[in-house]
Amino acid sequence: MTTTELADRPVIMAENLVKRFGSFVANDHLNFNVEKGEIFGFLGANGAGKTTAIRILCGLSKPTSGKIMVAGYDVYTQTEKIKKHIGYMSQRFSLYEDLTIAENFRFYGGIYEMRPQNIKQVTAEMLSKLEISNLANTIIASLPLGIRQKLAFSVAIMHRPEIVFLDEPTGGVDPITRRQFWEMIYEAAASGITVFVTTHYMDEAEYCDRVSIMVDGRIEALDTPANLRKTYNAAGMNEVFLMLARKAKNTD
Amino acid sequence: MRIIFYIVQKEFLQVFRNRMMLPIIFVIPIVQLLILSFAVTFEIKNINLYISDGDHSVASRRLTEHFRSSPFYRITGEGSTASGLDLVQKGKVHQIIEILPGFGKKLETGLPADILIVNDAINGSAAALMNAYTLQIVNEYNAGIVASFNDIQQPAATVNWSFWFNPQLDYKTYMVPGILVLLVTIIGMFLAGMNVVREKEIGTIEQINVTPIRKYQFIAGKLIPFWIIALFELAVGLIVAKFAFHIPILGNIFLIFLIASVYLLVVMSIGLFLSTVTNTQQQSMFLAWFILVIFILMSGLFTPVESMPRWARTVNVVNPIAYFIAMIRMIMLKGSGFQNIANSLAILSGYGVAILSLAVWRYRKTT
Amino acid sequence: MKRFIIKEFLHIFRDIRSMVILFGMPVAQVLLFGFAISNEVRDVHVAIVDPSHDVITNAIVQKMFASGYFLPGGELSSSSEIEESFRQGKNKMVVVFSNDFATRFQRGEKPSVQLIADASDPNTANLLVSYAGNIIQNYSRQLIIAPNVPVVNPETRMLYNPALKSVYMFVPGIITVLLMLVSAMMTSISIAREKELGTMEVLLVSPLKPFHIVAGKVMPYVLLSFINALSILALSYTVFGVPVNGSLLLLLAESILFILLALSLGIFISTISNNQQTAMMLSMFALMLPTILLSGFIFPVENMPLPLQIFSTLMPPRWFIIIVKSIMLKGTGIAYFWKETLILIVMTIVFIVASVKKFKIRLS
Numbered sequence: 001m002t003t004t005e006l007a008d009r010p011v012i013m014a015e016n017l018v019k020r021f022g023s024f025v026a027n028d029h030l031n032f033n034v035e036k037g038e039i040f041g042f043l044g045a046n047g048a049g050k051t052t053a054i055r056i057l058c059g060l061s062k063p064t065s066g067k068i069m070v071a072g073y074d075v076y077t078q079t080e081k082i083k084k085h086i087g088y089m090s091q092r093f094s095l096y097e098d099l100t101i102a103e104n105f106r107f108y109g110g111i112y113e114m115r116p117q118n119i120k121q122v123t124a125e126m127l128s129k130l131e132i133s134n135l136a137n138t139i140i141a142s143l144p145l146g147i148r149q150k151l152a153f154s155v156a157i158m159h160r161p162e163i164v165f166l167d168e169p170t171g172g173v174d175p176i177t178r179r180q181f182w183e184m185i186y187e188a189a190a191s192g193i194t195v196f197v198t199t200h201y202m203d204e205a206e207y208c209d210r211v212s213i214m215v216d217g218r219i220e221a222l223d224t225p226a227n228l229r230k231t232y233n234a235a236g237m238n239e240v241f242l243m244l245a246r247k248a249k250n251t252d
Numbered sequence: 253m254r255i256i257f258y259i260v261q262k263e264f265l266q267v268f269r270n271r272m273m274l275p276i277i278f279v280i281p282i283v284q285l286l287i288l289s290f291a292v293t294f295e296i297k298n299i300n301l302y303i304s305d306g307d308h309s310v311a312s313r314r315l316t317e318h319f320r321s322s323p324f325y326r327i328t329g330e331g332s333t334a335s336g337l338d339l340v341q342k343g344k345v346h347q348i349i350e351i352l353p354g355f356g357k358k359l360e361t362g363l364p365a366d367i368l369i370v371n372d373a374i375n376g377s378a379a380a381l382m383n384a385y386t387l388q389i390v391n392e393y394n395a396g397i398v399a400s401f402n403d404i405q406q407p408a409a410t411v412n413w414s415f416w417f418n419p420q421l422d423y424k425t426y427m428v429p430g431i432l433v434l435l436v437t438i439i440g441m442f443l444a445g446m447n448v449v450r451e452k453e454i455g456t457i458e459q460i461n462v463t464p465i466r467k468y469q470f471i472a473g474k475l476i477p478f479w480i481i482a483l484f485e486l487a488v489g490l491i492v493a494k495f496a497f498h499i500p501i502l503g504n505i506f507l508i509f510l511i512a513s514v515y516l517l518v519v520m521s522i523g524l525f526l527s528t529v530t531n532t533q534q535q536s537m538f539l540a541w542f543i544l545v546i547f548i549l550m551s552g553l554f555t556p557v558e559s560m561p562r563w564a565r566t567v568n569v570v571n572p573i574a575y576f577i578a579m580i581r582m583i584m585l586k587g588s589g590f591q592n593i594a595n596s597l598a599i600l601s602g603y604g605v606a607i608l609s610l611a612v613w614r615y616r617k618t619t
Numbered sequence: 620m621k622r623f624i625i626k627e628f629l630h631i632f633r634d635i636r637s638m639v640i641l642f643g644m645p646v647a648q649v650l651l652f653g654f655a656i657s658n659e660v661r662d663v664h665v666a667i668v669d670p671s672h673d674v675i676t677n678a679i680v681q682k683m684f685a686s687g688y689f690l691p692g693g694e695l696s697s698s699s700e701i702e703e704s705f706r707q708g709k710n711k712m713v714v715v716f717s718n719d720f721a722t723r724f725q726r727g728e729k730p731s732v733q734l735i736a737d738a739s740d741p742n743t744a745n746l747l748v749s750y751a752g753n754i755i756q757n758y759s760r761q762l763i764i765a766p767n768v769p770v771v772n773p774e775t776r777m778l779y780n781p782a783l784k785s786v787y788m789f790v791p792g793i794i795t796v797l798l799m800l801v802s803a804m805m806t807s808i809s810i811a812r813e814k815e816l817g818t819m820e821v822l823l824v825s826p827l828k829p830f831h832i833v834a835g836k837v838m839p840y841v842l843l844s845f846i847n848a849l850s851i852l853a854l855s856y857t858v859f860g861v862p863v864n865g866s867l868l869l870l871l872a873e874s875i876l877f878i879l880l881a882l883s884l885g886i887f888i889s890t891i892s893n894n895q896q897t898a899m900m901l902s903m904f905a906l907m908l909p910t911i912l913l914s915g916f917i918f919p920v921e922n923m924p925l926p927l928q929i930f931s932t933l934m935p936p937r938w939f940i941i942i943v944k945s946i947m948l949k950g951t952g953i954a955y956f957w958k959e960t961l962i963l964i965v966m967t968i969v970f971i972v973a974s975v976k977k978f979k980i981r982l983s
Contacts, residue, residue, distance in 0.1 A: 058462050061619050079618055080464055088462040092455035098269050099262065110258030111463045272897040280904045287930070288912050291923045294658065294742045315771065340778060341949055343941075359769045366772045373777035374948050375788045375919060377658030377742075383775055384749040391756055394770040398760075409724060409759045410731045413748045415738035416705065426740050438903065446896060453816075533895045534808050535636050541800075542640045542647075549651050554917055555658050556743050558711070564655040578708065585739040588706040 009072065011036050011163055011194045012057060017066035019052050026052040028217040029066070034196060036162075039189045041205050042198040043237075044214030045245060050198040051091065053214075054167050057196065058088050071162050084112075087156035087164040087193075091171070094152040097141040101127070104140065104155060112159035119158075126154040146177035150184060157188055164188065166197040170204065182207050205237035213244055220244045255465060259473025263447070267477065277443070277481060281435040285489055288431055289497060292554070293423035299382050300328045302336040302345045309356025315367070318393050319349070324385060333370075340372050347371050347382055359397070417500075417585045428499050429580045430553040432489040436482050437548075437573060440516045441540050444478040445523025448615075449536040452527075461617040471612055475520050482516050483509065493584075502587030511579050511593070514601050518572040521607035528614040547573045575600050623835040631839045641843060645797045645851045652793065653786040653859045660746045664692030666710045668701075673721035675762075679732070682758055683714070688750050705737045712736045712747045724759075779948045790855045791943035792916030794848050795877070795936045799910050801844040802878045804902040806837050806885030811898035814889070833978070837882050844878055864950030870943065876963050877939045883970035884935070890977035910936045938962050 012034035019027040026049045034040045044050050055061045057070050059079035068075045071085040088094075095104045102123060109119035127133045130150055140148060149169060157164050166185075170178045182204070189195050197208070205211045205225050212222040221228055221244060225237055234240045267273055301319055305312050319325045328345055329336065339345040350368040358365040369386055373379035418425045448471075451457035460470060486509070493499040501508075523540055530536040550564060551557075551573035557565060568574045575596050582588035632638060665683065669676050683689050692710040695701060704710045715733035717723070723730035734751050736744035780787040810833070813819040822832050855861035863870060884906065892898035912918065913927065914936035920928055931937045938959040945951045953960065 059618055060458060060461055080466075083462060083464040086462070088459065090455065090458045090462075092458075094456070094459050096262070096266070096456060098266050103262070103265060107258055107262045108459075108463070111255055111460075111465050113255065113464075270897070272892065273900070276897070276900040276904060280900075284904060284908060287927065288908070291913050291927050291931075292918050293922050294918065295745075295922060297922050341951055342955060343945075359771075362769050364769050364772050366774055369773055369775045371775065371777050373780040373783055373787075374944060376777075376780055376783035376785050378919060379777055379780070380659070380783060381742075381746065381749075383777075384746065384753075387753065387773060387775075388749065390771055390773045391753070397770060409755060410729045411734065411752045411755050412731050413734040413736065413752065415736050415741070415744055415748075416702075418738035418741055418744075421738055421741035421745060423741055426742070442899070442903075443896075446899070450896065530636060532634075532812075533899070534805070534812065535634065537808070537899050538637050538640045542644045545644065546647055546651065549648070549656055555656050556740055558663050558743075559657045559659050559661055560655045564651075581739050582706065582708050586702075586706050586708075586737070588708065592706050592708065 009069075010034055011071055012040075012196065013067070013069040014057075015067040017053065017056065017068055018064045019049075019056060019061070020064045025217050027056070027063070030214075030219050032212055032219065032222055034163075034194060036194055037189055037192055038210065039185060039195045039197070039208045041208030041211035042196065042214070043202065043205055043211050043241065044198075044200065045241075046200055048214040049217040050200075050214055051167055054165050054196070054198055058086060058165050059083055085162045087159065087161040089152050089156045089164070089166045089169050091167040095140045095148060095155065098139065100137045100139055101132075101143075101151060102136045104151070105158060108155050109158055114159055122158050126158065130154070146173045146180075149173060149177075150181060153181065153184055157193060161193065163194040163196060166195065168198055168200065170199065170201065178204070202238040202241050203236070205241075211237070213241060215244050253469070255469045256473045256476070259470060260476050263474065263477040267481070277439065278485070281439070281485055282488060282492060285428070285431055285435060285492055286496065289424050289428045292427045292431070294377065294381075295421065295423050296324070296378060296381055296385075298324055298326045299385070300344065300346045301325045302339060302348045303327060303330045304333040304336050304348055304350040305330065306353045307351050307355040311356035311359050311365075312351045315351065315390075315393055316349075318389050319386075322389060337370075340370070343372075345372070346378075347386065349386070424497050425499055425585060426581070427553075428493045428497050429584050430577050432486065432493065433573065433576050433580060434548065434553065435489060436486050436512065436516070437519050437544065437576075439478060439482045439485060440519040441523040441544060442537065443481075443523075444475050444520040445525075445527040445540055446533050446536055447478070448474055448524060448527040449530055449533050453532050467612055467615055467617060471524065471615065475524065479513070479516050479520065483512060486512050499584060501584050503583035503589065507590060507593075508580060508583055511576065511583075511597060511600070514597065514604055515572060515576045517604040518600060518607060521604060521611050522572075525607060525611035525614060528611060528616075547571045550574065551577050553577055569599075570603070572600060572603065623831065624838050627835050628839045628842075631843070641801065642847060642850065645793055645847060646854060648793050649786065649790060649851055649855050650858070652789040653784070653855070656789075657785045658742060658746075659783075659785075660688045660743060660750060662690050663688060663712065663743070663747060664710045665689045665747075665751075666692040666695050666701075666704055666713045668695045668698060668713060668715040669720075670718040671716065671720045671722075673719075675721040675724055676716045679716075679755055679758055680714070682754055683751060686750070686754060688747070701735055710737070711740070711743060712751065714751065724762075784859065784861075786855060786859045787861055787948060788944075789917070790851065790859075790861050791940050791947060792911075792914070794851050794874075794943060795914065795940050796907070796910055796916065797847055797851065798844050798874065798878055798939075799881050799906060799936060801840050801847065802837075802881035803885035803888070803906055804899070806840050806882055807888040807892065807898045807902050808895050809836055809840070810886065810889035811892045811895045814892075815894040833886060837886070841878055841882065844881075845874070848874055861947070862950075863947050865946035865952065869953060870946045873939070873942050873946070873960065873963075876960070876967065877935065880935050880963055880967040880970065883967060883974055887970055887974040887977065890974055909934060913937070915940050935963060935966050 010033035014030055014032050017027055017030040018025070030053060042050050042054065056063045056068065056075060059075060059082045063075065070082045073081045075082065105123040106119055109122065124133065127136055132147065153169060170181055185195050185197070208225065210224050211228065212219045221240070223231070228237065228240050232240045232243055234243065303316050305316060320327055329339060333348065333350050336345060336348040340348065348370040350370065355365045369383060371379040371383055415421055451460065490501065494501055522543065526539045527536050530539060550560065550568055550571055557568065557574060579593045579596055582592060667680055684691055695704060695713065698715060701713050704713065713735045715735060717730045720730050732755055734748050736748050738744040777783055813822065852863065888901050889898055892901055910916065913931045914934055920931050920937060942956045942959050945956050
């Protein structure tokens with residue numbers, strides 16, 4: 001199978017993605033494409049099926065059926081190749097709490113086979129961007145949540161992946177930190193990294209280039225935020241979502 | 253293989269940074285070794301004997317004298333059988349010797365006379381030993397009767413015995429190598445396996461599974477640090493054994509480490525395999541504990557393998573602990589060499605490769 | 620509060636794997652101890668060095684191998700081969716007859732039989748030599764031509780355990796270890812788990828009082844250990860005939876006391892551990908191993924060196940095992956072990972107070 005140039009093809013292609021757990025259908029025939037450099041928002045309430053889908057795209061779980069290509073590779077047969085080209089920030093813990101910032105960078109950088117010199121350089125750059133260069137040797141557990149999340153994001157992109165998957169990255173922090181986090185996302189996208197982010201904060205939808213809204217395992221809407229507001233005659237994404245969610249059966 | 257190095261590095265950092273783990277891994281096992289080696293003994297220090305002498309003859313007193321003069325026996329009371337039994341109830345007396353009236357008369361008239369030996373047999377094996385000792389003393393007494401009864405030299409055989417490799421019959425010599433094995437096993441089986449489950453339980457394992465890391469790299473990185481720690485413990489343990497307990501190390505130390513390395517591979521793989529079939533640390537610990545207890549009981553650590561019925565000895569084919577214990581005792585205490593253990597080592601190696609492959613195969617990066 | 624306890628119960632019972640192990644383990648242990656483990660001498664390979672191969676030596680050898688203790692381990696041509704034979708590991712003893720045995724025997728020259736035992740296992744070596752020696756002495760006495768020699772005939776009676784079944788001694792210990800495992804170890808890990816996963820804080824800010832939280836967490840384990848202990852008793856009684864000669868009620872009452880003590884120990888450990896791994900290792904090394912090795916479970920305390928005997932007085936299992944053995948095997952009443960019971964009560968109080976203190980410190 002030949003990998004096609006990323007310039008021609010979407011970096012993520014999902015055709016009729018289905019994921020079943022027994023009789024429960026978590027993802028019901030999802031269809032979407034993500035273009036290179038895009039910030040693609042994957043919205044939906046808790047329990048809508050977002051995390052399930054993102055795990056399939058990352059190669060953490062196998063879909064029940066459907067054709068899915070990530071970075072030009074097939075998720076059924078080429079998961080290990082996919083992993084070389086992606087970064088991931090998990091919903092729970094991504095950094096080791098008992099290691100320092102520098103040790104975490106070194107570890108993940110090493111796993112992605114970055115050269116030690118390169119690792120040092122990237123670490124220094126990222127820390128200085130976050131203005132915490134003096135904290136390089138601090139244990140993660142002693143840092144506030146906001147910094148931890150930003151660090152987790154930095155680690156996720158330190159090896160310059162083509163796509164970075166963020167699963168609910170801004171949970172639990174104040175609006176200012178969230179705003180700062182999104183600035184980091186903008187920067188990453190501007191440098192050519194495609195960002196695939198799931199969230200249940202509807203206002204964050206405005207920050208994305210395009211969003212899809214999942215309800216009960218199905219994509220009920222897929223468009224730019226501006227278009228969606230027009231289509232549903234809504235003032236903000238919150239309203240759009242509420243209209244769609246009226247039909248939902250599966251929310252917490 | 254730099255990737256393996258990075259994982260090993262992280263693991264070591266995490267182990268050494270954990271305040272509580274350090275003493276647990278390094279101090280406590282050694283303390284255990286020191287303490288437990290003194291505790292685990294089946295030898296009988298002395299037998300609390302109660303004499304119920306209903307005869308009060310020269311003969312009965314002479315018999316009693318035999319026991320009184322033996323360093324093994326402590327005559328804690330004399331009186332009626334009933335009070336003797338009560339003392340046994342209370343746990344104060346181990347054995348009662350009952351001599352009925354008429355004992356001396358019978359012997360004088362050339363008839364055999366009975367005595368009754370009553371043992372507290374809650375501890376069956378101790379009772380057997382106590383009984384055997386007492387029978388020996390009775391035998392000696394009988395030999396004296398025979399000798400004095402006839403003038404002519406009776407044909408007899410002289411039975412001599414000698415104890416090789418452990419002439420003092422020091423129980424520690426037997427147990428210390430076994431306890432060493434036990435300690436090393438706990439570190440190998442538990443820590444290594446639980447470590448993987450811990451990442452599963454906390455959630456950091458997802459972050460690992462999403463990287464291009466290969467299964468074998470991850471597993472090697474997880475096992476190697478504990479393999480090193482376990483071998484280090486073995487070394488310290490051997491030093492303690494030699495200098496604190498004066499356990500002989502007649503054979504080749506490198507041979508011991510070679511076997512230990514292979515053994516650790518087996519035990520860790522088992523721990524690892526368990527971690528792939530469990531989701532929480534508690535489950536994995538439990539399962540490991542279950543298997544460990546069964547294996548230890550059957551391994552010959554406390555009780556000899558030969559005493560087990562045939563079916564049990566067959567099960568031992570898959571019991572790595574049995575192999576290691578037998579080999580370490582043979583090498584340390586008897587000076588056995590490579591050719592004596594080559595067979596067992598080969599089987600153990602094959603076993604290790606099989607289990608490790610099984611564990612690696614079972615570990616899924618994609619669920 | 621009730622809902623909390625129910626949740627804890629469900630949580631544990633849904634964990635099928637742990638359940639299976641929890642109940643299966645003591646069963647396996649009882650069966651093992653009953654059927655497999657023993658200190659008895661049996662099927663031990665013995666090699667012979669016999670230069671003369673005469674009537675008497677052959678008869679002695681035959682008697683030995685007919686006894687059920689020994690199996691033929693081959694013939695060695697001389698004593699120089701003994702060491703290597705032991706090194707190989709199969710033979711545990713070598714019987715060396717002096718040459719011209721029968722001739723010397725008849726002439727009254729008292730030829731020697733050397734019993735060379737591999738004493739790397741001193742217990743077995745002792746027994747081997749004892750048994751072999753007895754067989755030889757008995758046989759040679761049979762050859763004595765003096766029928767009316769009066770000897771003392773010893774008759775043996777074994778109290779409480781006539782068949783010398785090792786399972787009798789171990790069942791009390793198995794119960795103790797099990798109670799310790801479930802009530803102490805599992806409890807400590809369970810509480811440490813809440814701490815590790817961060818859910819403890821959630822519980823603490825809920826309307827539940829700390830006492831309720833802890834009680835809710837340990838209640839299922841209490842029930843579990845109880846059921847487990849009963850099933851062990853039932854199993855050992857039905858399969859091996861291990862009796863409960865004394866009062867079953869008294870046994871259960873003492874067990875509850877011990878469970879309480881084990882619980883407070885477990886809680887105490889959880890207050891000083893920050894994660895599960897620590898709690899587990901601490902429980903393992905500070906509780907389980909000493910329980911198994913120092914409490915009198917397998918190795919009698921009275922044979923240990925004095926400092927260890929003193930140390931073992933600090934160990935609750937040591938006292939509990941005495942109580943259980945007294946009730947089950949000796950059939951005695953509380954008059955015989957009120958001292959031990961008192962000790963357990965005092966220990967329980969001490970540890971409950973200690974855990975409460977520690978818990979309060981943790982909270983602040």
